[in-house]
Amino acid sequence: MHELLLFASVPTHQHAELLQQLAGLTAMQPRHCFERRLIFKAYRKPGVANARVGASQDLQSGDLQRVNKMLNGGMFYTQVVGPIQSADFADAGVTDAAANASANANPNPVNPDPDTDTKMDGMDSESSIPRSAYDFDQQSWQLEFRDIPEAGTRSAVTSRVMATAALPRGDIVPSMNAWGYSFVTEYLVEGDMFIHNDIVLNLHRVLHYPTNPGEENQPRRQMPTLQQMAPLEKSGSYVLQASMMVQDGSNQETMKTASQHLFGLREQLKSAVRLEMADRLSLDTRVK
Amino acid sequence: MPITGVYFIPAHPNASTALGNITERLRSSFPDEDLIQLGRWTLEQKLMRDTPGLLPTSSGPNQRPSKPRYMQFLSLSHYYNHGFIYTSEPAEKPFHPPNAASPSPAATPATPRPQGAGAGAGAGAGAATAGSVNDSTTSNISPMLMTTVPHSSYSTLFQHFTYACQPFWCHRLTVVVQNGVFYDIGDFRVRLGDVRQTYPTNRVRGTVVEIEWRGPSVIDSLDGAVTSDVNEETDSGVDVSLSALEESDIDAEFAATALLIREFWGRLGVEGAREAILVPGVGSEVKERLVKLKGARNGLSGPTEDDPDPQAGADVARQYLEVLRFNR
Numbered sequence: 001m002h003e004l005l006l007f008a009s010v011p012t013h014q015h016a017e018l019l020q021q022l023a024g025l026t027a028m029q030p031r032h033c034f035e036r037r038l039i040f041k042a043y044r045k046p047g048v049a050n051a052r053v054g055a056s057q058d059l060q061s062g063d064l065q066r067v068n069k070m071l072n073g074g075m076f077y078t079q080v081v082g083p084i085q086s087a088d089f090a091d092a093g094v095t096d097a098a099a100n101a102s103a104n105a106n107p108n109p110v111n112p113d114p115d116t117d118t119k120m121d122g123m124d125s126e127s128s129i130p131r132s133a134y135d136f137d138q139q140s141w142q143l144e145f146r147d148i149p150e151a152g153t154r155s156a157v158t159s160r161v162m163a164t165a166a167l168p169r170g171d172i173v174p175s176m177n178a179w180g181y182s183f184v185t186e187y188l189v190e191g192d193m194f195i196h197n198d199i200v201l202n203l204h205r206v207l208h209y210p211t212n213p214g215e216e217n218q219p220r221r222q223m224p225t226l227q228q229m230a231p232l233e234k235s236g237s238y239v240l241q242a243s244m245m246v247q248d249g250s251n252q253e254t255m256k257t258a259s260q261h262l263f264g265l266r267e268q269l270k271s272a273v274r275l276e277m278a279d280r281l282s283l284d285t286r287v288k
Numbered sequence: 289m290p291i292t293g294v295y296f297i298p299a300h301p302n303a304s305t306a307l308g309n310i311t312e313r314l315r316s317s318f319p320d321e322d323l324i325q326l327g328r329w330t331l332e333q334k335l336m337r338d339t340p341g342l343l344p345t346s347s348g349p350n351q352r353p354s355k356p357r358y359m360q361f362l363s364l365s366h367y368y369n370h371g372f373i374y375t376s377e378p379a380e381k382p383f384h385p386p387n388a389a390s391p392s393p394a395a396t397p398a399t400p401r402p403q404g405a406g407a408g409a410g411a412g413a414g415a416a417t418a419g420s421v422n423d424s425t426t427s428n429i430s431p432m433l434m435t436t437v438p439h440s441s442y443s444t445l446f447q448h449f450t451y452a453c454q455p456f457w458c459h460r461l462t463v464v465v466q467n468g469v470f471y472d473i474g475d476f477r478v479r480l481g482d483v484r485q486t487y488p489t490n491r492v493r494g495t496v497v498e499i500e501w502r503g504p505s506v507i508d509s510l511d512g513a514v515t516s517d518v519n520e521e522t523d524s525g526v527d528v529s530l531s532a533l534e535e536s537d538i539d540a541e542f543a544a545t546a547l548l549i550r551e552f553w554g555r556l557g558v559e560g561a562r563e564a565i566l567v568p569g570v571g572s573e574v575k576e577r578l579v580k581l582k583g584a585r586n587g588l589s590g591p592t593e594d595d596p597d598p599q600a601g602a603d604v605a606r607q608y609l610e611v612l613r614f615n616r
Contacts, residue, residue: 044456067342073454163448165441175435178375180456
């Protein structure tokens with residue numbers, strides 16, 4: 001599958017106005033969404049490639065060439081994306097004690113221990129993160145692979161190979177590790193989504209988690225409060241992304257039609273924002 | 289999740305397979321049963337190997353041959369909701385993030401763990417993954433990790449690995465069972481089919497036989513307690529209160545049923561078969577389920593919109609993948 005894209009930068013002061021304009025254009029209310037985005041990096045034992053080149057007799061040379069070519073093939077960062085609700089964030093108004101009290105209100109047969117309360121109280125002093133009803137084991141995920149945008153296209157849109165696949169719920173790290181990917185870090189995307197004919201419009205910004213020691217090496221099992229999340233772009237500006245998926249990227253005709261639809265949208269939004277293609281290297285997903 | 293056993297009888301290329309012979313033995317060994325074909329089934333397995341392992345091993349004395357790593361994709365028509373991905377666990381942990389399972393002592397107190405996460409690593413491992421137990425039987429192969437993915441993802445993920453992971457995964461072969469048939473014989477359901485290799489070349493590989501125990505089983509009562517829609521067909525005659533059930537009981541149940549399956553297979557008297565019944569990791573989903581049921585945690589890998597039980601069939605998938613892991 002291919003993805004065609006145009007981007008625009010939207011300063012904070014224009015955000016509310018653009019939301020209304022897009023709602024008018026698309027005749028729909030914005031769909032507010034949050035996405036957890038986990039970044040995984042393809043890994044390979046260093047030094048394996050080229051270590052034993054030329055020492056072969058038993059493998060047919062054609063086969064060996066193919067294997068060597070594969071060993072030197074590209075490796076990529078890929079993302080695992082999970083939608084969450086605003087209710088999944090720890091509520092700033094709920095203190096640890098209150099959250100624990102509500103948790104204890106549910107009879108919990110795992111721990112029929114009458115000392116639970118005192119144990120929990122002991123934990124309060126250590127944890128600074130309020131709780132929420134967020135259940136990591138039920139978190140749904142999908143793998144989102146995006147190739148580096150194609151080079152040398154004459155068209156003025158960003159075009160890249162993409163793949164999206166649903167994954168099992170819960171802790172996805174063991175599977176990803178076995179498949180050859182290691183967890184790097186995670187961030188959150190907050191934004192509003194619109195659909196305009198065959199184009200998906202996303203007005204979003206990237207939020208960083210508050211750093212807590214010991215949490216960087218694995219996906220968080222709990223969410224902080226939304227207030228604790230800090231925008232990556234300090235000015236708080238947003239990115240408008242217009243995207244379109246094409247099933248068969250080798251079909252020049254459909255690719256052309258898709259680009260033209262995006263250009264049509266660009267014209268319609270010309271007075272509000274300037275949609276343009278992205279710098280190819282800024283969207284480079286290759287592992288170097 | 290029924291208890292099954294899988295047998296594979298290899299055949300020489302261009303020779304006839306054992307399929308006809310087995311069907312005939314079924315008929316003659318169980319003269320009281322009507323051998324009526326109940327339906328058809330299909331299977332597809334795509335086997336990938338680690339690309340570095342395909343390089344010829346050097347004769348240098350200080351280089352020990354690395355263990356081959358596999359990633360096997362399996363799709364079964366009797367579990368059409370999802371596909372199975374069975375992957376060798378990484379030999380060494382990825383270098384930059386430290387292993388999640390063993391946080392450094394300094395990090396532990398600062399990390400508030402959700403309650404009950406420590407109750408069992410398997411239980412905390414989430415939806416459809418389950419670590420396989422360490423295996424002593426297949427010593428040259430590292431432990432395998434079973435992941436079930438929605439059926440829509442099955443081919444997308446395979447394409448992803450062939451496209452974006454060439455330095456570490458290489459598609460080696462595809463085998464299929466296209467026209468499998470199944471019969472009910474007493475308390476058993478028997479699935480038979482010829483295994484054909486379709487990639488890289490077309491050739492016959494052999495015959496695969498799956499024997500499923502459909503009689504009363506403790507495991508069924510567990511299934512009934514989990515899924516709200518109790519399967520009428522497998523109405524379990526065993527009445528066991530769940531609280532009395534231990535993991536060792538499940539192991540015993542698997543061992544006892546394995547004996548029944550072996551006895552059934554023995555009656556056929558077919559020689560030269562590879563057997564997979566109590567393969568590493570078999571029953572781990574059932575045990576995970578028991579742990580969760582007992583704890584009554586809401587972390588059950590519950591039904592999703594289009595899949596009533598995302599983990600169903602993981603055991604039989606393991607068995608198929610053990611016998612179909614051809615060396616290439």
